[in-house]
Amino acid sequence: xxELTYNQAALExxxxxxxxxxxVFYMSTDALPSLWNEFGADRIKVMPIAESAITGMGxxxxxxxxxxxxxxxxxxxxxxxxxxxxxxAAKIHYMFGGQAKFxxxxxxxxxxxxQVAAQHSQSPYSMFMNVAGLKMFLPSxxxxxxxxxxxxxxxxxxxxxxxxxxxxxLKGPVPDGDYTIPxxxxxxxxxxxxxxxxxxxxxxxxxxxxxxxxxxEGISVEVIDPRSLVPLDSDTIRASVRKTGRxxxxxxAGPTAGFSAEVATLVTEDPETxxxxxxxxxxxxxxxxxxxxxxxLENAVFPDxxxxxxxxxxxxxxxxxxxx
Amino acid sequence: MISxxxxxxxxxxxxxxxxxxxxxxxxxRASDDYGAGKIHGVVHCYIGEEAVAVGVCTALTxxxxxxSTHRGHGHCIAxxxxxxxxxxxxxxxxAGYCKGKGGSMHIADFDIGMLGANxxxxxxxxxxxxxxxxxxMEGKGGVAVSFFGDGASNAGPFHECxxxxxxxxxxxxxxxxxxxxxxxxxxAQTHAEIDVAGRAAGYGIPGVVVDGNDVFAVxxxxxTAVARARAGEGPTLIECKTYRWRAHTERKGQPDPRDKAExxxxxxxxxxxxxxxQLRQQGExxxxxxxxxESEIAGAIEAAVAFSEASPVPLPEQATxxxxxA
Ligand SMILES: Cc1ncc(C[n+]2csc(CCOP(=O)(O)OP(=O)(O)O)c2C)c(N)n1
Numbered sequence: 183x184x185e186l187t188y189n190q191a192a193l194e195x196x197x198x199x200x201x202x203x204x205x206v207f208y209m210s211t212d213a214l215p216s217l218w219n220e221f222g223a224d225r226i227k228v229m230p231i232a233e234s235a236i237t238g239m240g241x242x243x244x245x246x247x248x249x250x251x252x253x254x255x256x257x258x259x260x261x262x263x264x265x266x267x268x269x270x271a272a273k274i275h276y277m278f279g280g281q282a283k284f285x286x287x288x289x290x291x292x293x294x295x296x297q298v299a300a301q302h303s304q305s306p307y308s309m310f311m312n313v314a315g316l317k318m319f320l321p322s323x324x325x326x327x328x329x330x331x332x333x334x335x336x337x338x339x340x341x342x343x344x345x346x347x348x349x350x351x352l353k354g355p356v357p358d359g360d361y362t363i364p365x366x367x368x369x370x371x372x373x374x375x376x377x378x379x380x381x382x383x384x385x386x387x388x389x390x391x392x393x394x395x396x397x398x399e400g401i402s403v404e405v406i407d408p409r410s411l412v413p414l415d416s417d418t419i420r421a422s423v424r425k426t427g428r429x430x431x432x433x434x435a436g437p438t439a440g441f442s443a444e445v446a447t448l449v450t451e452d453p454e455t456x457x458x459x460x461x462x463x464x465x466x467x468x469x470x471x472x473x474x475x476x477x478x479l480e481n482a483v484f485p486d487x488x489x490x491x492x493x494x495x496x497x498x499x500x501x502x503x504x505x506x
Numbered sequence: 507m508i509s510x511x512x513x514x515x516x517x518x519x520x521x522x523x524x525x526x527x528x529x530x531x532x533x534x535r536a537s538d539d540y541g542a543g544k545i546h547g548v549v550h551c552y553i554g555e556e557a558v559a560v561g562v563c564t565a566l567t568x569x570x571x572x573x574s575t576h577r578g579h580g581h582c583i584a585x586x587x588x589x590x591x592x593x594x595x596x597x598x599x600x601a602g603y604c605k606g607k608g609g610s611m612h613i614a615d616f617d618i619g620m621l622g623a624n625x626x627x628x629x630x631x632x633x634x635x636x637x638x639x640x641x642x643m644e645g646k647g648g649v650a651v652s653f654f655g656d657g658a659s660n661a662g663p664f665h666e667c668x669x670x671x672x673x674x675x676x677x678x679x680x681x682x683x684x685x686x687x688x689x690x691x692x693x694a695q696t697h698a699e700i701d702v703a704g705r706a707a708g709y710g711i712p713g714v715v716v717d718g719n720d721v722f723a724v725x726x727x728x729x730t731a732v733a734r735a736r737a738g739e740g741p742t743l744i745e746c747k748t749y750r751w752r753a754h755t756e757r758k759g760q761p762d763p764r765d766k767a768e769x770x771x772x773x774x775x776x777x778x779x780x781x782x783x784q785l786r787q788q789g790e791x792x793x794x795x796x797x798x799x800e801s802e803i804a805g806a807i808e809a810a811v812a813f814s815e816a817s818p819v820p821l822p823e824q825a826t827x828x829x830x831x832a
Contacts, residue, residue, distance in 0.1 A: 231661055235662070296548075297609065300608075475609035479824060481822070
């Protein structure tokens with residue numbers, strides 16, 4: 183199969199959807215060359231640095247029959263649009279009794295590792311997960327990216343595409359032509375029997391590397407990529423933990439009230455899964471700090487494969503016997 | 507040609523040239539060291555716009571407060587920041603202004619009224635307007651200056667703050683550095699009216715356009731605005747027409763859609779060369795003085811690099827320091 187980068191896969195999905203549906207258009211503060219060259223000023227709106235206005239305009243255009251894509255670029259820049267996202271986009275369908283549909287795709291890169299300091303290194307998807315009325319996903323591979331973006335553009339709700347800055351240049355096989363991946367369906371990236379690692383984005387790759395290393399010692403790791411954050415596929419995660427009895431959650435964001443806390447809870451609050459747990463759940467997350475610039479400090483903050491391995495060893499050590 | 511020298515003693519005028527040259531040499535070095543991998547992340551150069559920061563800050567005192575943008579080295583140096591601690595911050599060292607937590611995009615020196623470079627377009631405008639409110643409440647005649655780009659002038663905080671400052675008669679100077687581009691997008695694409703200064707009329711305050719490459723013109727406009735602010739008459743919007751010589755950031759392979767002829771034309775209007783020529787014509791500068799100035803600056807930059815290299819990198823456990831104040 184041909185290979186595309188993570189970023190190219192996103193652009194291909196968008197271009198295909200724009201060809202398929204003339205109601206899809208794109209708003210951004212800088213024109214992306216490939217989209218601009220194909221679709222021009224009618225469909226690619228170059229906007230001033232006014233993310234609040236751009237986001238709100240997306241809502242208005244969506245409610246008027248269009249399918250806008252609002253590219254915030256980095257998630258950082260959407261914080262100036264929080265009213266439009268939280269008070270308006272998330273609530274407008276529900277609050278007005280479901281009268282109109284607001285199909286929108288928001289794009290936002292997330293994550294750190296680029297030594298660009300606190301304001302430009304953020305993974306705040308859990309904040310958005312907390313807001314009822316927004317769907318969102320965070321893919322780890324180019325193929326998942328393409329399929330999820332296509333689904334999101336066809337969805338009749340605001341959907342946020344969180345895109346890992348670390349993975350933009352990652353190459354992987356991407357099927358030709360039209361296919362979609364539903365929201366709310368996790369992907370088991372590697373089968374295993376001793377411990378489940380639920381990881382997001384870049385940390386899926388780190389978890390797979392950790393699994394390779396531990397396989398040499400006879401430890402069998404199952405790696406689950408939820409892909410979609412809202413809705414979140416609790417069935418697949420619970421089924422895996424019922425099988426392995428152990429759970430490590432790896433996230434580039436801090437732990438507090440985060441995605442990792444959500445996954446830990448949906449496992450422990452389910453009686454059947456809880457009964458099979460052989461060890462406390464382990465979270466391998468960033469430190470709960472703004473992200474610092476200096477490489478030494480930044481590396482100290484983020485989890486990686488070695489910390490995932492340490493987390494896996496910890497749950498294996500802390501295990502108790504559980505009746506089958 | 508630039509304006510005739512203002513009513514400033516020759517040594518102050520030479521000091522303006524020295525500051526402008528310092529900004530340029532500092533950034534040339536920062537760019538080289540970024541290319542060499544000694545400076546990380548992202549670096550935005552101010553080269554070509556030096557007359558704005560220096561012209562404005564020459565009209566200020568040490569206790570007046572300013573705020574900067576992602577393109578902040580020039581504002582720091584013009585306000586009197588220490589080159590050693592600036593370079594050490596770029597190097598990500600413990601002795602840097604922010605102990606290695608901020609980098610190029612986030613240098614602050616609160617002791618000299620430099621409230622920080624800011625990575626969010628227009629993010630600093632409300633903060634420095636709050637410093638203006640503080641100055642008004644302190645009642646000591648202090649002023650506050652907001653530096654921001656043409657891009658930022660399209661963001662809500664700019665408009666909200668101009669209205670507030672005008673209504674409250676805050677001692678504010680809003681300095682729009684109109685370099686005609688915001689990242690890869692031209693101001694022509696995003697501004698219905700080319701002159702940002704014209705927006706002042708909507709808020710009932712003075713709005714002036716100045717040649718941002720003419721340091722004396724910038725100084726004079728700033729001086730007038732500062733006098734107005736200190737007298738309690740309220741804010742002024744100054745739009746400085748200028749140009750950034752380099753791409754938006756120093757990252758290699760970055761798109762730069764600007765027309766070569768446009769860039770070339772602006773290179774011909776180098777604010778440093780213009781000032782140099784003016785000072786020579788006034789008899790206040792000759793080759794020997796300039797050579798001495800250049801060598802002093804080169805020495806200061808070498809010293810800043812040596813200082814940075816000698817400063818230890820942060821310890822991993824320092825990542826959790828300073829999340830909250832004691
Ligand atoms: C709210 C926000 N949106 C987008 C960005 C990304 N960004 C960084 S600098 C920049 C261009 C800023 O242009 P301008 O204000 O004219 O300043 P200049 O870079 O020209 O000095 C953009 C879009 C940002 N930092 N903050």
